[in-house]
Amino acid sequence: MADQASHVGPYPEGVPCWVDAQLPDLEAGKRFYGGLFGWTFGEGYGTSVWAYKEGEPVAALAPKVNGRMPTVWTLHFATPDATALAERIETHGGRLITTPTRLGPLGATALATDPESAVFGIWQPGTHQGFGRRHEPGTFAWAELYARDTKVANDFYGALFHDALFGPGASPDFGRADLAEVFPAEMPPHFLVHFGVTDAEEALGTVQRLGGRVQVPPFDASYGRVAVVTDDQGASFALLQR
Template sequence: MSDFPEGTPCWVDVTLPDPREGKRFYGELFGWTFAEGAAEHGGFYSQAFSCGEPVGAVVPQLPWQEEPPAWTLYFATPDIKATADRVLDHGGSLLMEPLEIGQFGSMLLARDPGDVPFAVWQGGQQQGFRRRGEPGTFRWAEIVTRDPDAADAFFPAVFPFEAKRLPEPRGGDHMLWHVAGSPVAGRLRMPPDTPDEVPPHIAVHFAVTDCDRAVATVRRLGGRLLDGPSDGPHGRTASVADPLGAAFVVAGPRAAAARPPGRGTRRRAAGMPGSAR
């Protein structure tokens, strides 16, 4: 039996053209250590560990892959073939058919009808990450799409999601998806002025103790700030990119909680994902 209810995020990995640079960056930013994959499976999959527990992985971008560097979110399933059938039945597409990874488990890669890429994992020996919600580990994920109606119809048909719309005083469009009464992911509509070059995507959030300090570390290590930091429903967050271009979100306590009393915070105008600052 899986450690993760069906539809729950259970794993993340990042595909990069230079995995060594990725391990340098994420190792210092999050304190991760790495182990190379087994030789019989190509030895290319570098698992990341926090406090000795698996929390994600770095994957090399193959020469024929045209997609830019990016983080991939995996949703858990007890039956990957049945999930693949539902993806196709509800208008999605398979980028990779279900593939068995030895005794570790099985995976597939897919897109929803609005072109949001995601992955699915049926655990075997490897069920998924063993730590989450702690500094340096996966905390949350938001499906960011230009076609929210397609996402709202597709994902709850593929996974056992209960959808709940959040009130947005500024006229935004934000949905929360729950499994067994607990929120597992969100869905956001891209603002209309989002640059065309920003593709639909899943924004993977990692927990940090201090968002502003994490942003400073990202910049020091050669990454970029894309948006924020700002306070919101997930605490204080900032969209950033690693030195190779893979975007993600760092999320910490709200500014007042993360700093000693009397220390001011800087305000930044919100920028769109994909814009360097």
């Protein structure tokens, strides 16, 4: 997908446009992801840092504000109007964790859950459009929603993002799967962020060398070869070899 690696301009509504991780130790996060993906880092908004690949923004790392927050990667969907989308989320059975908030000139964001309590973010761009690069090694490649009831998920996200999922030329960058096919029954529904790698086995070795661990060994999915891992602070993500 090299032809789609570099991106300019706002993403269509419903397309994943940004990911961030909330971590206890920001410096440790920079060492881990810099070592795994070759990311460099610069100042982000507030206390966060932005990760860059070949000079383009690809993700953010942020410190957890309290120990009760999960150590997790969060997926954000693009929207031209965060307030209107927030209203639709609640109308269709979701719940707002935070109401739309403007982050200076960068844009506006909110956190929400779907009807099964899977957490996601929304992003209305200002000066920050989202991923500067994607669909290549070391950048966002896919997101999979692991749901208890995929019909509930399809109905909810189809109502919110019909054109991105089902419209002409749709390229949603996220799928829906049965939670029980990959994870233990007690695992809550969640989005799993996938980063591209050239060689999944080699990348798994690097994850372990950097202090991470393998959560689910490599398996074949419809969109590529996937392994689920955690970083050295417990945040889960997936490696995707196309």
